[in-house]
Amino acid sequence: MKLVKPGSDLVGFPELFEQFQILLEDHQQVMELIADLGEKSGGEFIFDRKYLADTLNEMQNLILRMVKGVNLISSNRYLDLYSSIDRIFIPIEAELRGRLNLSRDMPYVVSLEEATPDRPELLGGKANSLTIIMQNLSLPVPPGFVITTRAWRRFLEDNHLEERIHGWLEAWAAGERDETESARQLQYSILAGVVPTEVAGEIRRHAEKGGGAWAVRSSAYGEDGEITFAGLHQSYLNVPPRGLLEAFKQVLASLFAPEALVYRQAMRMLGEEAAMAVLVQEMVASQVSGVVHTMDVSGLEPDCLVVYASWGLGRTVVEGSGGVDRYVVERDSPYRLRRQEIARKETLTRAAAGGGEEVAPVSGDAQEQASLSEETLQTLVHWALTLERYFKRPQEIEWALDESGHCWLLQSRGLQISKTISPAEQDICETCAGYPILIEKTGVVVHAGVGSGPVCMVQDDEGMNRFPEGAVLVAKYTAPWLARIVPKAAAIVAERGSAAGHLATIAREFRVPALVGVERASEILTEGMKVTVDTKQRIIYAGRVKELLQFELIQAMAFEDAPEFRLLRRLLTRIAPLYLTDPQEPDFTPEGCRTVHDVIRFIHEKAVAELMDLPRFVKRFKGVQIWTLVSDIPLGLKVIDLGGGVEAEIHGSKLFPEQIRSLPLKALWEGLSEPGVWSTEPVPVDFKGMMASLTKTVAATPGAAPAAGFNLAVINETYLNLHLHLGYHFNLIDARMDPEPHRNHIYFRFVGGVTDLTRRSRRSQFLAKVLSQYHFKVDTKGDLVVAKVLHLPPEDVKERLKILGRLIGFTRQLDIQLRHDDDIPEYAEAFLQQMLRSEPPDTGGKYESGEA
C-alpha cells in the first residue's frame, strides 16, 4: 500500500462517499456476525469448529477492508489499526488451531481473580470451576493462585522427564511391570526433579501477596469434568510458604499414584497426555466444614439435597474418618429441612502448629451438638442450587465455615450419580405429555435449557428488589436494567426483545434458559404460578415437571461444557465486549482497541469524524449537494444524502421536512417538531439570548469534538448519523431503521453543557432514567450519556427516535433547571407523562393484540 503522509492529500468526494458507504455496510455486517456468534453460544444452534473458523475468517476480511477504508478517507491517519488487528486476531487464530495453551504467552502462575475462565486445559478442572464460581457467580472462594499446566510441562522439560515417563507407562501398560513399581518410579522421578527457577519465582511472587498458611490441591486436566478423579490426587492443607515448592511437587507426583494409574487405565485415558495444574489457596481456619450433594446419591429422596457437616477441617467428612451430621433439605422453595441426623463427633481434624494437620478430641458438650445453624444451612442450600443451576449437573460441593462465622466455598464438581439409582428408563416424552402445556412453539431461544419456579413479573426497580431466588422472570421487554436479577432467575420469558441484546448476553453468561418473543406471555403466565420452561423445545408447562428437570440433570454433558462452546466463549471474549465507549477518553486509540467490537467502533467514529472535520469539509464538499433543512425550529441542520434520503426532485439547496425520505430522520423530526416540544417550559433566559445560544457555533467546549460547530445529518433511506450542537451540548445519534429487525440499532451520545458539572450530571441522570424506560442500555459517566438499543423492529425504532427527538427539545436547557438531585425524578416523570398523553405507553395495548 502506498504510504501517504497524514493530512497531505484529501480524497475527493465521490471516492469518500463510496468508501463511507462501504464502511457502513461492513460495519453492519461485522455487527451481525458478532451477534450471530453470540446467539450460537446460547445452545439452540448446532455448529462445529469449521463454522467458527469460517465466521472468524469472514469477520477478519471485513475488518481489513474497513481499516483500508478509514485510512483512505483519512489520508492514512490510522495505519496503527493494522497492528490492532494482529494483536486481536493472532490469539484468535491460535485458539482456533487449539494451540494456545502450548504458546509461550500462557502464564506459569495466575491468580484466581485474573485467570481467564473456560480454560481447563491450562487451569485444570478444579481451578477452572473455581475461577468461574468466583468471577461469574461471585460466591466467596478463598483467594489464591493456580500453578498452570504450562508450569507442569516446563517442569517435565527442564528435568528431561517426558520420555522417561512415557517409557515407564508403556512398560506398565504392556504388563512388564506392576502398578506399584511403576508408580514408585514415576513418583520418585518427579519428587527428585527441580522446580524451574522461573516457575519457582512466580510461585514466590504470588505467595507473598497472601499471608500465613496455604491449602495446596490438585487440579488435573480432565478432573472434575466428565470424568471425576475425586480423591485420587493429593491435597495438602496448612502448608507454610517455605513448604510450597515441595507441596507442588508432591501434588504433581500424585498424578502417578497407583490408584490414579489404575483409574486412568480403566477410563481408557492412559494414551492421553496427563496434565496437572496445582491450586494454591489461603487456608480457611474452619470451625465446621463439610460437603453438599445437590441430589441424594442413595436415590431414596430424589426431591432433596443433602448437607454433611462436622467440626474442624474437611478431611473428617471427605474421608469419613469420624462422626458426620447429615441434613436432608427439600430442593424446592421454601427449602424445608426434612430431617437432621446428628452424629456423635468424637474427633476433629485441625491445623497443626508447625504445619500440616492433626486429629484432636472434641470436647464433651460439642460431641452431641448439631454442627450447623439454620442460617448456615440455608446459605449452603442456596449456594448449592445456584451452582447446580449454573453447571446444569448435580453438584458435590466442599465448603467451610471459618472462626468468624463466614462461609467459604472450597470446590464444586459434578456429582456422580450411579446409573442404578437414576430413575428407571422412563419415557421422558410420555411423562412430559402428562403435564398441561401453557405455551408452545413460540419465541426465539436465547439460551437453551430447562428451568422451573414461580412466575415473577418485573416491571420496575421495586419488582427487581422483591425478585426471589429461583423464580421465572417474565417481562414485557428484555430491558437491559433487568440484568441485575438474571443470576437469580431459573428461566426468563419475555414478550419482546432480541437474542442479540445486552440481556441475552447476560442470560448466556449465567446460563439461564431464556426465551424472547413469546407473545402474551405476561397474560398467560400469572404472578406466582409455578411453571417449567423448556427452551430446548420451546414449551412452557404448568407446574414443576420434576421428571424433565431430572432428565436434563443426568444427561452425560451440558452443552455449555462441550469443547466447541468453550472455544466459542473464549473467542467471544476477544470479539464481543465494547471497551471503547467514550471517544474523548485518552485510550480511544488504535492501541486501546482490545476487541473486534472496539476496532469497528473506533473506525466508525473516526470515519464519521472525518466527515465532520470542518476545514476539510468545506474544501472537500465543494460542489457536493448539501441541503439546509428549513423549518420553524432554528437548527440550521445541514443534510448530506448518501442515497434515497430525500425526495428525488428538489431544486436549490433548501430542504423542507416533508421532503425527507430517510426513515430514521423522519421519525426523529416528527418527535422534535411536535407542538410544544421545542419550547414548552419557560427557561429563565430571554428569548433572544436563548436563540443565540442555540445556534451559536461552539469553538471548543470541554468534552465536545473540536471545530465541529455545526449541525449535520448524514442519511440514506434507512440510516441516520446526526451531529448536533445545541447550546453547549454535543449530541450524536446514529441509527438504522430497516424492515429487518436484526439490522437495526440506535446509538445515542450526549455530553457537555453550559452549567457546572454537578448540574450536567443531573441531566445525564435524567436522560438515563428516561432512556432506560424505553429499554436502552444506558451508561453514564459524569455528564456523558451513552445509550444504545439493538435489533428492534422498525416500528419500535421509529417510536424511540420520536422520543429522542422530543428529548432533544426537552433537554436543551435542562441542566439550568435541574437545581437539586430531587428534581431528577420529577422531571423524568414529567417527561414520561408527556409521552403518555401523546400516545399509549410502549408496553400498552398495541402489543397485547400480538401480531400473528
Place this chain on the structure above:
Amino acid sequence: MSPEKLRIMVLDDEPIVCKRLKPALEKLGYEVDAFTQSPEAMHQIQRISYDIVITDLKMKEIDGMQVLSEAKKRHPGTEVIVITGFATMETAKQSLQMGVFDFIAKPFKLSEIQEVVNRAAAKIRGSKP
C-alpha cells in the same frame, strides 16, 4: 403417542452434533443411536433397519452419499436427512435426486431439525398401514 417408537440413526464425525441431537430427539419420543465413525454406522445399517437416518455428507472414510444409498438399498422405506456444510451444498442438492427426504445446512437450529424429523416421521406413519 404411538406405542411403537421410530428408530433414528444420527451419523456425524463431529461428536458435538451427536451429543446434542441424541437427547433432543429422545425427548421427542424417538429411539436414537448416534455414531461418529461412518464404517461403524455402515455396519449397523446392514444389521438393523432404521426409520430415519440423519447423516453428515462430508466425512472421513465412508461419505454421506454412500451411507444414503446403502440405507435406501437395504430398506427403501428409510427416510434420509442429510446434514451439509456450506461447501457441500451442491452435493446436497444432488442428493435430493437420490431420494433424500430433506437436507439441512450447518449451523442449524435444534428446532429446525426437530421439525424436519417430525415431518419425516409423519410421512412414515402415514404410509404405514
